[in-house]
Amino acid sequence: MALIVQKYGGTSVGDIERIKNVAVRVKRGLDQGHRMVVVLSAMAGVTNSLIALAQQMSPDPDPRELDVLLTTGEQQSVALFCMAARDLGIPARSLLGFQAAILTDRVFGRARINYIETRRILELLDKGRLVVVAGFQGVDEDTGDITTLGRGGSDTTAVALAAALRADVCEIYTDVEGVFTTDPNVEPKARKLKQVAYEEMLEMASLGAKVLDIRSVALAAKFGVKVHVRSTFSDREGTMVVPEAHIDEKLMVSGVAYTKNEARIKVLDVPDQPGVASRLFAPISQAGIVVDVIIQNTSADGHTDLTFTVPRTDFKRALELVGPVAAEIGAGQVEGDTNIAKVSIIGIGMRNHAGVAAKMFSTLARENINIQTINTSEIKISCIIDEKYTELAVRALHEAFGLAEEVEPSREDLA
Amino acid sequence: MALIVQKYGGTSVGDIERIKNVAVRVKRGLDQGHRMVVVLSAMAGVTNSLIALAQQMSPDPDPRELDVLLTTGEQQSVALFCMAARDLGIPARSLLGFQAAILTDRVFGRARINYIETRRILELLDKGRLVVVAGFQGVDEDTGDITTLGRGGSDTTAVALAAALRADVCEIYTDVEGVFTTDPNVEPKARKLKQVAYEEMLEMASLGAKVLDIRSVALAAKFGVKVHVRSTFSDREGTMVVPEAHIDEKLMVSGVAYTKNEARIKVLDVPDQPGVASRLFAPISQAGIVVDVIIQNTSADGHTDLTFTVPRTDFKRALELVGPVAAEIGAGQVEGDTNIAKVSIIGIGMRNHAGVAAKMFSTLARENINIQTINTSEIKISCIIDEKYTELAVRALHEAFGLAEEVEPSREDLA
Numbered sequence: 058m059a060l061i062v063q064k065y066g067g068t069s070v071g072d073i074e075r076i077k078n079v080a081v082r083v084k085r086g087l088d089q090g091h092r093m094v095v096v097l098s099a100m101a102g103v104t105n106s107l108i109a110l111a112q113q114m115s116p117d118p119d120p121r122e123l124d125v126l127l128t129t130g131e132q133q134s135v136a137l138f139c140m141a142a143r144d145l146g147i148p149a150r151s152l153l154g155f156q157a158a159i160l161t162d163r164v165f166g167r168a169r170i171n172y173i174e175t176r177r178i179l180e181l182l183d184k185g186r187l188v189v190v191a192g193f194q195g196v197d198e199d200t201g202d203i204t205t206l207g208r209g210g211s212d213t214t215a216v217a218l219a220a221a222l223r224a225d226v227c228e229i230y231t232d233v234e235g236v237f238t239t240d241p242n243v244e245p246k247a248r249k250l251k252q253v254a255y256e257e258m259l260e261m262a263s264l265g266a267k268v269l270d271i272r273s274v275a276l277a278a279k280f281g282v283k284v285h286v287r288s289t290f291s292d293r294e295g296t297m298v299v300p301e302a303h304i305d306e307k308l309m310v311s312g313v314a315y316t317k318n319e320a321r322i323k324v325l326d327v328p329d330q331p332g333v334a335s336r337l338f339a340p341i342s343q344a345g346i347v348v349d350v351i352i353q354n355t356s357a358d359g360h361t362d363l364t365f366t367v368p369r370t371d372f373k374r375a376l377e378l379v380g381p382v383a384a385e386i387g388a389g390q391v392e393g394d395t396n397i398a399k400v401s402i403i404g405i406g407m408r409n410h411a412g413v414a415a416k417m418f419s420t421l422a423r424e425n426i427n428i429q430t431i432n433t434s435e436i437k438i439s440c441i442i443d444e445k446y447t448e449l450a451v452r453a454l455h456e457a458f459g460l461a462e463e464v465e466p467s468r469e470d471l472a
Numbered sequence: 473m474a475l476i477v478q479k480y481g482g483t484s485v486g487d488i489e490r491i492k493n494v495a496v497r498v499k500r501g502l503d504q505g506h507r508m509v510v511v512l513s514a515m516a517g518v519t520n521s522l523i524a525l526a527q528q529m530s531p532d533p534d535p536r537e538l539d540v541l542l543t544t545g546e547q548q549s550v551a552l553f554c555m556a557a558r559d560l561g562i563p564a565r566s567l568l569g570f571q572a573a574i575l576t577d578r579v580f581g582r583a584r585i586n587y588i589e590t591r592r593i594l595e596l597l598d599k600g601r602l603v604v605v606a607g608f609q610g611v612d613e614d615t616g617d618i619t620t621l622g623r624g625g626s627d628t629t630a631v632a633l634a635a636a637l638r639a640d641v642c643e644i645y646t647d648v649e650g651v652f653t654t655d656p657n658v659e660p661k662a663r664k665l666k667q668v669a670y671e672e673m674l675e676m677a678s679l680g681a682k683v684l685d686i687r688s689v690a691l692a693a694k695f696g697v698k699v700h701v702r703s704t705f706s707d708r709e710g711t712m713v714v715p716e717a718h719i720d721e722k723l724m725v726s727g728v729a730y731t732k733n734e735a736r737i738k739v740l741d742v743p744d745q746p747g748v749a750s751r752l753f754a755p756i757s758q759a760g761i762v763v764d765v766i767i768q769n770t771s772a773d774g775h776t777d778l779t780f781t782v783p784r785t786d787f788k789r790a791l792e793l794v795g796p797v798a799a800e801i802g803a804g805q806v807e808g809d810t811n812i813a814k815v816s817i818i819g820i821g822m823r824n825h826a827g828v829a830a831k832m833f834s835t836l837a838r839e840n841i842n843i844q845t846i847n848t849s850e851i852k853i854s855c856i857i858d859e860k861y862t863e864l865a866v867r868a869l870h871e872a873f874g875l876a877e878e879v880e881p882s883r884e885d886l887a
Contacts, residue, residue, distance in 0.1 A: 136541035
């Protein structure tokens with residue numbers, strides 16, 4: 058008899074029939090004697106419709122009220138689900154953010170959970186109830202105002218509940234079978250991973266893999282919550298996201314990720330003086346634009362080129378901000394490029410293995426793909442390349458590091 | 473500087489443009505220096521769509537969860553309205569049932585308000601905020617579970633808030649200009665009443681006039697809340713619902729109401745013995761069916777006919793329940809008739825004036841309308857007639873009691 062938190066995403070509860078199917082699946086767990094907490098997203102499309110409605114109402118909707126509006130999506134999901142569950146004889150009880158006492162800070166639209174007061178949930182579980190919690194929402198600890206946790210926030214709700222309740226496992230049900238070695242839409246040979254370490258999952262999420270929200274992974278890592286990513290539409294085991302120590306099969310590289318969401322800005326002939334970089338980046342950071350990679354070439358005759366990437370949605374604004382400053386500090390031209398992609402390989406095995414980077418570079422070189430910038434951490438290597446080579450690069454790297462299903466993966470005994 | 477509670481119904485907030493228009497109207501009140509609380513219904517059609525969704529999910533949706541679902545309608549209204557209000561520079565703040573501390577009993581679907589803890593609303597008003605409360609919803613005082621007040625519940629929310637806050641007036645904005653002497657769709661000469669007494673309004677609401685929810689009128693009467701029923705779509709004064717003592721012009725009859733929502737059941741040859749009526753009506757009351765008029769003819773040779781009316785939606789079920797009991801107690805045939813209407817005249821002036829009933833009967837007789845049953849109280853007379861004569865009867869009575877705009881209304885000096 059375990060305590061299990063299950064989270065079902067928007068596609069999993071996308072219509073009446075699917076919600077009924079989720080209830081059937083949940084019943085199976087209850088019939089096995091488990092105590093269960095279910096977290097639900099809004100039905101697929103609902104959140105986007107509500108955002109569209111808000112945008113019709115106001116060019117810049119009040120953030121507090123936007124959260125009041127958006128949380129109705131999950132509220133509808135949990136109510137409908139509980140109706141279906143009760144028809145199956147399950148004593149289901151829905152709880153909204155304020156009822157589940159998911160206490161957050163006051164940053165509307167991307168609040169952080171400070172604390173979950175689990176008393177009520179535990180009482181309900183002790184009475185044999187199925188507790189069904191609306192994902193994505195909480196309340197400001199001080200005022201009781203409704204907050205939301207940002208896109209993908211239901212994953213965070215589930216992991217936070219699993220941590221607070223000391224659940225045995227947090228199952229994230231989605232429309233894919235688990236975490237894959239790369240995007241199966243790009244590389245059909247992509248293999249489902251049985252296990253992935255928190256650190257790897259964090260890098261994968263931040264580098265473009267969409268299966269789990271990054272904040273939920275960080276939370277799982279912090280509290281050691283075992284996360285099982287699996288499909289709502291099949292009974293197969295998915296991927297366990299676990300501490301590194303629990304990984305049975307340590308791959309040198311466990312995944313290839315890519316993202317096309319970035320753009321590159323290059324400032325030529327920047328005077329190589331102290332304080333120049335800070336003057337360039339100050340207005341960008343003040344505008345809330347997140348700079349990813351920054352590359353500065355070695356100086357030649359007191360000048361250098363400075364290259365950095367920003368989210369593609371912020372590209373125009375960033376260019377507008379940098380232009381005047383570049384002129385002020387006596388730099389040269391500012392160039393921009395949106396046709397770039399970031400391709401990354403991720404693996405905790407890299408830590409103890411030299412030659413991974415060299416293999417990545419040679420693989421790309423063999424395909425005549427030019428690497429524009431490189432960025433590395435202990436367990437990942439990212440290369441910015443021309444966007445049109447993205448799929449080619451992903452497939453070549455997937456092949457080179459032996460990740461395909463057909464071949465035996467290259468193993469490293471790192472013990 | 474007054475404290476005003478305004479309630480806007482579903483048609484008034486029916487779409488984005490209308491919500492913006494309501495914000496403009498509210499701003500006018502604020503600009504005059506009033507402190508204001510706005511109560512909103514769900515956008516027209518939303519509640520019905522949600523009910524349809526619930527019925528798709530379950531043949532008999534769990535009442536607790538149905539309330540969780542339905543309250544999202546008003547939640548969306550208040551959020552969208554506050555966005556519009558803020559764009560006009562109004563410091564609006566939405567409050568849901570749990571935030572406004574509208575504490576109810578636990579009867580899901582038709583909860584009663586026990587208490588409103590007004591501290592938070594008063595604090596916000598003191599800070600110069602416009603407080604925008606979601607109508608129709610509250611929370612169970614003991615558990616914090618979400619409850620709804622039943623159809624028309626937003627009127628009750630508004631009146632209860634006005635009572636708790638000791639507001640100067642509760643303005644109910646709707647899609648009609650006020651309370652009319654009768655339904656203007658039936659009688660184009662119907663006249664808008666400047667004032668109507670609580671008792672009259674109660675009778676009108678229970679006898680078929682739809683302008684105000686009956687529970688809100690009872691609440692207004694109990695706490696002496698002045699209610700101003702008026703149109704969202706015009707600036708004209710509407711109708712004041714006030715204590716009888718405040719009525720300037722006491723009409724003998726102030727309104728003609730009708731309803732086609734009832735059906736009649738007649739049990740023939742009922743043995744005239746003690747306990748027979750109770751045996752007949754016990755199963756009906758146990759089934760939660762509300763019996764309106766009961767008429768028993770004088771006994772002839774130890775038998776009598778028993779006629780009663782029930783809501784038309786409960787007619788079939790009532791017939792099925794009465795049939796077997798009628799057989800058991802040795803009564804004769806059970807007849808049913810759904811083609812009936814109840815036409816009523818209402819007026820506090822009746823209390824002190826004889827001959828009103830006689831005038832009603834003679835008016836109907838003149839039109840050759842047969843009266844099937846009669847039911848009276850101190851301030852109303854209701855007649856059940858053949859449904860097809862409804863409009864004819866309404867117009868004839870409206871004319872006979874001088875309610876039309878063209879004629880000077882018949883006055884009674886009752887001082």
